[in-house]
Amino acid sequence: MTAVSLKTAVMLMDESRGSSIPGVNLPAGNEPMEGLSEEPGDDLSGGQKEVLERCLHALTHAKNDSQTLAALLLITRVCPASQLDQVTLRRVFEAVGLNLPARLLVTAIRGDSGSGLPAQELLSLGTALLAALSTDPEMAQHPQMLSTLPMLLGLLSDGPTWTPQKQRTPQTSQQEESGVSAGRCNGTHSDVPQSQPSPSEGAGEESGSQTSPNSAVKLNEALASDCYQVLEAVSVVLGGQERLLTRGAVPALCRAIEQSQTLCSQRGRPLLGLLLSRLGQQAWERHSAQLRGVLEGLSREFCQAKEQQRLELCSELLQFLPPQEGVLESGELRRLVGELWAAVRPLVQSKMSPTQLGPVLVLSACLLDLCGWDCVGPPRFCCLLVNRACVEVRMGLEEPPGTDMTPDLQHCLTACYRIMEAAMEQACNQGPDDSTTQPQTSFAGLSLQQSKQVLGVLEEAFSAIIYYLQQRVDQSLHGNPFVFVTFRCLCAWLAEETSCLKEQVTSLLPFLIGYSRDHLQGGGDLRDLSNWMADMSIAPGSSKDKWTGEHALRYLLPALCHLTAEEEPRKALLSLDTLSLLIGFLSKGWERLQKQEGKAQKRDPALETACSALLNITITEPERVRKDPSFSDLQKLLNEALPLLLHKPRLLVLAANFCTLGLMMGRMKAPPSDLTDPGERRFFSAALRFQLSALSSAQGSLPGPVVAAWEEGWEEVGELWRLSVQALGACFRSRPALTALVREQSWLTNTLAALRTRSARADAPTLEALQEALCALAQMCPACRDEIREELKKGQASCLKDMSQLRRTVSQ
Structure with a gap:
């Protein structure tokens, strides 16, 4: 939402109510003032600048809400928002402040009639003002802006008839009212009653979980868009996602999706996915029941969709999967994952381009993280999945030096690494050991020929990894996060298998030791590696270990334990x-x-x-x-x-x-x-x-x-x-x-x-x-x-x- 929405909302109010705002006499109609141009992108003329300064002076010195609204309307008629520079917009924002739109929302939600305006128009104007103000990052994280989040979330989850269900004490009401009035920039009195629903961090959470008798009533699209604009603006500022989580954004968005509220698919689901991708563990611990409902619905949509639609849903679905630590009952999770695998299998088996296959493999890696091979399918399909992952690794890594690797390809290969690691883990767990609590999985039923095929494609893929690290990675790339995940995958293989590719592994030892030493010493471009790893994680919502320079060596240590027991590798290691x-x-x-x-x-x-x-x-x-x-x-x-x-x-x-x-x-x-x-x-x-x-x-x-x-x-x-x-x-x-x-x-x-x-x-x-x-x-x-x-x-x-x-x- 830009400041154009602010203009539209104010002019809409003028169209429907004329000059009925108490104390305001506005000219009728929407025509611009004589001699002033509204063509977008034109520079302000001298006349426009002069009138604009007068309007800004009037806005700054407004004595009540009516004068503030009138000044806002005049500014929108002087010139469109696209012609206002950031300095001017900032002056407008500072003059209006956050208290006015907050009180407009409170008045509408409480149903007070003293303003002389319908609740719908108050909501439209209040949310439009908040949306415009939220375009400034400083405003987006202002305490008064954050205090409006429970109201906005309530509107999105239950529509324009939403009211707070939490019973407030007189002391709470007094604190909340004083908190709103403190944000008034000009410090003068207001024509709008100063009371509001509790802006406490729990209010929004409660509102999102209560059932409204009028839940079928929906917001109009412009109002919903303004509400989402504020939430999205808060989500991108420092600490904004945590603030949304603590103010009940997750249950409110879940309810909006469940109720099919306005723009819930276009704006609500992506916003909820963003919160889960960053704060999934906390969100699932607090709101597992609501999130389970959203996941069930999205899974049904995925399973019932046609192939092309499934491909489009893969990236979105993986954001809503629960974290590895598990917040769902084992039986419930396995049922859900099993249904998803049934819909994923035809995608893996079909012919598609690498661009199409990438999201499918990423989703497959996430499902493997949740339940292992138990729900994947018959042994033949397990072999196919491993084979496709290994082929993608070979194709992606064996390009000649100097070839750029796109972020999407890196993301896909990261998922392929996890599939390869899962295949190795399964191979190492084979055997008649009845002490494990995990049941024997379908992957355990591989024939001797299938096992040889799997080991063969894995060996080819790891040969490609060795080639990539040896031929295409120099010291300047030691801080590259994708190089780190490639290094990690190779270490996982070396921890289990040192009999294959002995000569290649020995020749790679200078890189492995140099890479680990470089990370231990730290500094420079290695400092941002932890953040990138969190973004590239193929297990959304899983808890991330704090980054230290020891991670690389820790991954390599099991391999060193094997390699130091063999003559040739040990000599090479000692020389390093x-x-x-x-x-x-x-x-x-x-x-x-x-x-x-x-x-x-x-x-x-x-x-x-x-x-x-x-x-x-x-x-x-x-x-x-x-x-x-x-x-x-x-x-x-x-x-x-x-x-x-x-x-x-x-x-x-x-x-x-x-x-x-x-x-x-x-x-x-x-x-x-x-x-x-x-x-x-x-x-x-x-x-x-x-x-x-x-x-x-x-x-x-x-x-x-x-x-x-x-x-x-x-x-x-x-x-x-x-x-x-x-x-x-x-x-x-x-x-x-x-x-x-x-x-x-x-x-x-x-x-x-x-x-x-x-x-x-x-x-x-x-x-x-x-x-x-x-x-x-x-x-x-x-x-x-x-x-x-x-x-x-x-x-x-x-x-x-x-x-x-x-x-x-x-x-x-």
């Missing part, structure tokens, strides 16, 4: 100084955990994955452990962190990683003859206590000698614990002075006591690890050997009697 990258990430993560002291510290799996990658390097590259200064930095970190982690049960897995990593490093480094370094002594002391804390002095329920506190995480921590015990045995041999610390902390005594009380047979891997450590201790420490020998002689050590190697060692 990946060690310092991993250790720096670990150090920052530990600093972040320390700042959470006193709070419920949350486990960070990425830190554990980084430890796994470092552990691979430690085991396979002993010479580097001895000589590379990066490992000295890592040891200092472990020396500081492990003693503190002993008292943090939520971080048990991280403690196991730190303990194992430190002991594996300790067995390789050439130490002094004794533990003179305080940091190292603290670490080994903490490592001994950590290992001992897993042993139980009472009968446990697990096959291994583990205390109840460890039972829940033993499946995940157990292997690390065993490896740390074996590493401790190696440390006994390389650091003889460590045996004194063992005796000082009674590690041997407590370990033997725990084994003595186990009447049931412990699991073999645990016994082997303990036996290896005990044998090493017996060989390096005569006093320890004697203590073990005495324990074996007692004959009641049920677990020790199975350690034949230990018996041979102490008998020598």
Whole structure:
């Protein structure tokens, strides 16, 4: 709505009522004043400027509403709005203010007859003034403009007969009336009664949910257009969408759509879609019932539409899907998604151009996010969907360098990436594992030939991704959001599959490490990446993590865990100084955990994955452990962190990683003859206590000698614990002075006591690890050997009697 609507509304009032406004004597008719031109686009003549200045003076010095309206009418007759510059329009806006249109609406809604004008005309004039004022961004976010939103929303949802249902107290009414009058620019009295419905943030929400007995009455199109203009203007200013949400815009727009109110399809549905695309999670949590009704209606429209209409509805429909976190019952959501898939399948199966196919694939990706493959369809269709996504990726990424990629194509490829990731996730979840709560899906019924076909097209698509990143992306594009989602998709594949395309992946490692390091360092054009990612999300309304420079490395870490276990990729990674990258990430993560002291510290799996990658390097590259200064930095970190982690049960897995990593490093480094370094002594002391804390002095329920506190995480921590015990045995041999610390902390005594009380047979891997450590201790420490020998002689050590190697060692 432009200021032309302001002119039209005022002149319409004059046509129907003449000069019946109290105190106003206006010339009849709509002819412009003599000698003044109204041709749009003409510059103002000298005469027009002179008259306009007089009108503006009259408007600024108006003593009541009647004089204000008369001055407005004269201005519209002097020249059309298209001939007024922004400065002049601003002067008009400042003179009129927001209080006048607000009181016009209040008068119309209350049905007061003191103005001498019909309610419909008051509504038309009030909304037209608000619409014109809202074209100025400062006015659009003014508190008085925001106070009118519940009224405008009520009009749009229930028509011109809407009235507020909320019962107001006298105190509330007085506050609301004073709030309206405070916006009067000239500060003079008014001929319109100063009272209004509650502008509180809850009023609009309530109005949108109440049933009006006259809901069939609809606004005329001009009035509805003015109301939507105000809402749209508010939605584009900073924080405007949040203000609309808190003032009940979602239920009001839902009701307008349900009632088929004026312009609800052309203006209401797009506005609601915009709010959901930005604030979907909050909106669904507050108004799931109303939004479910809109989604049901839009889904029916989509399913019943012809193919071309469905293509047009794809982009709109995905805005109304609920967030991934789920606010609908599982059965209800699956039914709805299943119906949508039934309508989407013919689109995927038909021949269409890439431009037409793009929105279909984006909608398909969103549906996959909601319910996985369970509702997609038969295996043959699942293969087709994956195939079409992979073909689009190849076609989009294998263009020669220098080819521009349109935003629509980027959006389509982002959706294709999600379909590919979902296919990989499904492939990894295949198998007879009955422990999962998810039922076996249709995708699980692929034949061997179909599985090979799917893996083949996925491999071709990821080959195209590698080509794109290697050939078309340089450092200047590291801040490009589409490059980030492409990087993320490749990392998801590398986390599961490293046996394919080995040479191509190894040759791409300089880019992957350089990209991750560049993001960690941050700055420059990387700062806007988070906002773009929110806009490009294929899961509308889903919650978005706050952007940090660590995201890229976090996605890459699972792949690094695999790649560091293989000879050629590991050598390439070490040549790229990946060690310092991993250790720096670990150090920052530990600093972040320390700042959470006193709070419920949350486990960070990425830190554990980084430890796994470092552990691979430690085991396979002993010479580097001895000589590379990066490992000295890592040891200092472990020396500081492990003693503190002993008292943090939520971080048990991280403690196991730190303990194992430190002991594996300790067995390789050439130490002094004794533990003179305080940091190292603290670490080994903490490592001994950590290992001992897993042993139980009472009968446990697990096959291994583990205390109840460890039972829940033993499946995940157990292997690390065993490896740390074996590493401790190696440390006994390389650091003889460590045996004194063992005796000082009674590690041997407590370990033997725990084994003595186990009447049931412990699991073999645990016994082997303990036996290896005990044998090493017996060989390096005569006093320890004697203590073990005495324990074996007692004959009641049920677990020790199975350690034949230990018996041979102490008998020598």
